[in-house]
Amino acid sequence: MKYTITVPASTANLGSGFDTFGMALALHDVVEVEVTGSGLAVEVIDAGAGDMSGVPTDESHLVVRALRRACRYLDISVPGIVLRCHNAIPHSRGLGSSAAAVVAGVAAGYALAGKDIDGSALQLAAEFEGHADNAAASLLGGFVVAWQSGSTYHAERLVPHSAIRPVVAIPEVRSATEQTRGLLPDRVPHRDAAFAASRSALAVHAVTARPDLLFAATEDRLHQDYREPAYPASVRLMRALRSRGVAAVISGAGPTVLALTTTGILPDGVDVAGFEVIELPVDLVGVRLCVS
Known part of the structure; x- marks a missing residue:
């Protein structure tokens, strides 16, 4: 099977809500994941005019790392993977590109395990960045309020006003x-x-x-x-x-x-x-x- 994961960009803080507020935006990375007999192949297709130069195409790729982490958590093993990343979210601009990559990898892990995404997905994704605002927005959509209790991450999704x-x-x-x-x-x-x-x-x-x-x-x-x-x-x-x-x-x-x-x-x-x-x-x- 081939799985296609579409993940929105996000904006965080919204001024006053430092490390707390996030909002999903309609700019999307698309990741295709296909299970193979062995090995790892990563292809990066850049829609951001050179933003992907220097992005790794091995096990250190952020989507791969997040996918592996989710598979360990869900106790599944995957013999081989082909990964195609169609990137539209510009890197290092404050639009949640790394959170989107992590969410894509975590979502791919749940897909490979045949499980619906649940609250533990936010925990897995937020652990990569140490805060949950961007990851929660990319996972849930809309406007999110995120917080941390000890080492546990939480978020609530709210619907922003339609006039915004x-x-x-x-x-x-x-x-x-x-x-x-x-x-x-x-x-x-x-x-x-x-x-x-x-x-x-x-x-x-x-x-x-x-x-x-x-x-x-x-x-x-x-x-x-x-x-x-x-x-x-x-x-x-x-x-x-x-x-x-x-x-x-x-x-x-x-x-x-x-x-x-x-x-x-x-x-x-x-x-x-x-x-x-x-x-x-x-x-x-x-x-x-x-x-x-």
């Missing part, structure tokens, strides 16, 4: 999550923590019921300003959009800028040179599996 039309501005430059996390302080002032708590609570209401509150709900004091040295052009664009009343944030670890609009377009007069601007609807489904 996300727009992303994707730069050519990349960033590494490890690098941008290194820019964050170990401690923040109590007033900033209280500010973050109020805005993240408001964001749940804004995303699901009151899009008119998104501007205030996406205000952040925990991470974006600290990360400005990693991608100053992205932060400048985010601030320019916010000065026009747009609920703009840095997507995940950056450097993509996410605008939560109700129009699907950015206002005139904002300089987007160096960015590819795309409207990406919310993906309400999450990971899909097709058997052929």
Whole structure:
């Protein structure tokens, strides 16, 4: 049998919900998995104009690692695998490319085991990154609130308001999550923590019921300003959009800028040179599996 797994991109944080909020976006990686008699063959087909250069095609490939991890958990063995990865999610841009790869591998493992994806899939996927926001969004679709209890990851899926039309501005430059996390302080002032708590609570209401509150709900004091040295052009664009009343944030670890609009377009007069601007609807489904 051949299994085709389709996984959406994701955006995380949404400004105020650092390591907590995620949203699936309608940009998809497609992974084909076929069981063979022996060996491993990995083919990477890049829809992202060279993003896949240097991506391994052996056991260290992220989809393969996640698939192997799921197979061990599900106690199945696979003699050989042919893997074809059709990638559309740009790498290292803050759109959840690594989480999508992990979710694809985990979903493939469940498919090979003949099991439905359950709550343990989130645990397997989140363990790769140490937080569940992107993985939960790619798994479940929609808007997710993720949290961790000890070593256990959890997420709840919510339906975003139908008026929300996300727009992303994707730069050519990349960033590494490890690098941008290194820019964050170990401690923040109590007033900033209280500010973050109020805005993240408001964001749940804004995303699901009151899009008119998104501007205030996406205000952040925990991470974006600290990360400005990693991608100053992205932060400048985010601030320019916010000065026009747009609920703009840095997507995940950056450097993509996410605008939560109700129009699907950015206002005139904002300089987007160096960015590819795309409207990406919310993906309400999450990971899909097709058997052929």
